[in-house]
Amino acid sequence: MGLTALDLGLRGAASGVFLMMVLVLSRLRPLNKHVLLGLAMSAGGAAFAIATAPFIPKSSLWWTMPILSAQPVVIWLWAHITFDDDFVPAPWHGAFWLATVGIGFVVSLTWTSFPAAAHRGANLLAAIAVGLMLAAAVQMVRTWRADLVTQRRRLRTAALVINFVFVVLIAGSSLAPEPITGVGISGSLAIAGGLFMLAMLGGFGLFSAQMTAAARDATAVIAPPDAVGEAAAVTSDAADRASIAPALLRRLEKLMTVERVYRQEGLSIGRLAALLDLPEYRLREAINEGLGYRNFNAFLNSYRIEDAKTALSDQSQRDVPILTIAMDAGFQSIGPFNRAFKAATGMTPTEFRRDAQATDAESEADRIAQSRHGFG
Incomplete structure (x- = not known):
């Protein structure tokens, strides 16, 4: 019971931070693609933490898990937007997300009728997740040297650690020979810890940047500088330049x-x-x-x-x-x-x-x- 209480506590804390990020990001204007992606990642993180928690009826996973199984796609896009200033989301990214959700629904709806095919589909989802997490890691490393933003360079190290956690604990556990309805039980505490670290990482980047009143970096871990007000960015730039x-x-x-x-x-x-x-x-x-x-x-x-x-x-x-x-x-x-x-x-x-x-x-x-x- 002690481990279960710790599991639920970590999930509750992670969900709270994710929901606070949703609240902050939803108030940013303009509500462009970059902010929407941040909202999707934060809301998906909170939903995953809740849906896979102990004591949550596993019968509800048939409709939640297909959507949540596409969360690695969102995290992969988040890594591109965060660490590549030239990245622009394209329509095929949305199509890829929908295709992943579709695979998740097929797996969920056919698990009892066609378990062998569903298991192969689950393995495909896990392989996609592993591939996307590794691609996100490559993106972080590839653009590291040219990055000039101190906060964002520090963020890369933590993000790489989180990537490793997700690859090993979440995607890796899905590759194990276990029914999809067991996702919230197997390795639950480890998954809760990974979600908690991800929430802390995103929350630190978003909230600490706002506290320093650097408006152009207020969404540095979620959105590029075009998501914030021009006047605040000019004020921040002037203060920074005066220190050089x-x-x-x-x-x-x-x-x-x-x-x-x-x-x-x-x-x-x-x-x-x-x-x-x-x-x-x-x-x-x-x-x-x-x-x-x-x-x-x-x-x-x-x-x-x-x-x-x-x-x-x-x-x-x-x-x-x-x-x-x-x-x-x-x-x-x-x-x-x-x-x-x-x-x-x-x-x-x-x-x-x-x-x-x-x-x-x-x-x-x-x-x-x-x-x-x-x-x-």
Whole structure:
């Protein structure tokens, strides 16, 4: 009974934190896809903690578990939105979630009639969960180096631990030869502990950021900065920039605009810190708090895109291949250049070159016409 009481206590605490997150996130405006995903993860966490608790009638799992079995999809998307500033949810992500829910319903409804097929379906759900958790871990590690947000870098370590807990305890237990109706019993205390840690992780990231009044980071563990008010973000940015030495920002600006070090192949934040003779953490602070960038690659690309725009607008370079311009600006392949350029300008490099050079040609024709008119 003591372990059962601890199990219920952990689940109750986790559910309370998840529901508080739901309340906070539901009051954010605009209520965009990023906030909605945070709401789904928080509400799903609370529902899972309650539905799989001891003494909850297992007969109710036939309709709750199919939906909750798709929760790894939500957590996977949460990891992308949290740790990848360039990630944008696509329609196929929603279709994938619905497909996972559909598999869950098939498993739940056919368990007694076709146990062998249902067991294979349950194993498929567990395999999907394991794959998604591992993919989320890869995402956290892959973008770790370029992350400039101190709080978010610390969050990655805890999130990786939580991922491990979910893979081993939740998805792993589903792979065991046990009926789906036993989910709330087998390993219940371990699952309760994992849910509690996940709730604490999400709650800490959301609530501590709000307490520091950094509005652009108030949803850093759930949503990107476009989910908060613009005025608060401007106030926070101004306070942060005041704490960064102006001389350091000037040195950094000279390296980027005069020496154009962003053109160096494979330029890393460690290399740039060495050029400035600075500890890496201080350079991260300068770029993040002083200039407002959350990602080192976005910082570099801002200079590279401007460099490319200048070249694409230059009539004397109208025959230079776009790949050459991209490589000269510091990009290592055409794909990332095209994506970054369109994200920054709303146009492809080819469209930008055509419009810019057409405008230059019209301006030149107008200048010649005016000159002739004045001469006459």
